[in-house]
Amino acid sequence: MDTLGYLGQGFGVALTPYNLVTALCGTLIGTVVGLLPGLGPINGVALLIPIAFALGLPPESALILLAAVYLGCEYGGRISSILLNIPGEASTVMTTLDGYPMARKGLAGVALSLSAWSSFIGALIATCGMVMFAPLLAKWAIAFGPAEYFVLMVFAIVCLGGMAGDKPLKTFVAALIGLFLSAVGIDANSGVYRFTGDNIHLTDGIQFVVLVLGLFSISEILLLLEKTHHGQEAVKASGRMMFNFKEAASVFVVNIRCGVLGFIMGVLPGAGATLASAVAYMTEKRIAGASGTFGEGDKRGLAAPETAIGAAACGALVPMLTLGVPGSGTTAVMIGALSLYNITPGPLLFQQQPDIVWGLIASLFIANVMLVILNIPMIRIFTRILAVPNWALVPVIAIITAIGVYAVHATTFDLFLMIGIGIFGYILRKLDFPLSPVLLGFILGGLMEQNLRRALSISNGALEILWSSPITFGVWVLTAIMLLVPVLRIWRKRAQQRRTVADV
């Protein structure tokens, strides 16, 4: 029952007026950022890190702000997928399938509030799961030594490739680029300058914010240049804004099922919201069978992916908070934010700074409630933001990105570095490489190297330590299975192709 006490304490932190206002600002900013093309949760959160730091927010408020922005971004992405049929990011692709048809039927407001509600239930289920499992996991994780951590991180990276599906090799290369980039700068153990080219600005390594904004904002700005069609007509959100009780009840079972599913998928590193929403949608479609009108505006088709996304987003916080190993791009950004405050997420965080952990969990609750409530009065204003033309938007995004980067160290070198990384990111995107593994690799890289070296120091250079304990051995087995998944998938696809060829 300790946990409930802690959760109460967390609500105490989150419900102070100061933090409530912070959460409100965060959800508003997040919604707008998520609405705009070219800005998503990853760069939205990254942009706010230096600003939150400059504002001198205490760590728990900063974290609440970032979590609120994150949820707001997800909600903003929903608005553009439901009203414009343009998914803001990969995870909301499934939302457009039934959300847009619903909006076309004149149920835009209902679709939006119902999606917020579903996401709230998903988050609620995931938070309950977190309250139950996170302390257990944290207790267990204290037994982890450096070797266990190293193997766990290898597993997280391999999971990315195994789960990402169609392009495991590209995902793997992208992650390795990130893992390598983390080695730039002075080596903390020996004082050797690595890959700095005698440049004084690189001694500290590549700044996290610079990497994120370069990879995601600058490359997106360049990508927007290609898009010729813009100013797409949004479906007017008129009529009833709130869903009614009957509508909520009709999707309740779906909510519960997809919430549990989303949480489990969220906890697994590398799977995340995109996969969770796809699996949830497909499962519900199969369960509904002939009675469903999936693809033509079925409420269950909207509720299923949204619940799963909400649950997965919170579930992804579990490995981040308990193990310090992020499982998704956005949680990687949050780790970056925490490290600015000198907070190392991991099992000890639950004991040493329960305020931060439980305050964060409680504020996720509150931010979700705020989003449901905000939906009613604000939706007309939000839809108007969708009409802002690109020519006014892009220069402002470029300028704000530059401010965010400049705020970190106040050097123009970082601006040049960001542009360079941005061009590289653009090339990667054009060649169909996924970008978030780069980010995840960058965050994990430093930890991975430290843990590897620490482990080998303990064993005095003997490599056996990396697989001798039962935990490490188990994780290696899981890693091997994960490595086999894409190979099997490709093999099966080839066999299928051969069969179709044989049939013809």
Place this chain on the structure above:
Amino acid sequence: MLLQRIFAATLLLACAGLALMAWPYQAAFSYEPVGPRAYPLLMLGLMSLALIYMLFRPQPAQHKDDEPPLDRATLIKIGLCVALLLVFAGTFEPLGFILSSILIGIPMARLYGGRWLPSVVIITLMSVGLYLLFDKAMDVPLPLGLLDVLEN
């Protein structure tokens, strides 16, 4: 396919170059069995393996439907946009935030299809507004540059 191969080859060369760069990294005095060289070399090695595989078996990029193929006009636009961003970074401190963002913001708005008058008005207002918002209201220090004389 060709582009994928060129990219893999370039990255492979970069890996080799970086590995050469990493070779002399050795701690002058060390207590631990693993020095600063092992980890980067391990990463570069794994990356090279993957890239060599890609060199021989490139995987085609899947393009989305709404993505038009790159033509000369877009490439010129992208080049211009990059140039503008570089000018922005270069003039950020000497000219100051407000002037440099007006300087690059207006051509950039034109690049994305804005008309002259609205671009000039909106970008100018935005530059001043963002300066006031971030520097004055949110304590993010931004350089004033040439406009320094206006203050005090």
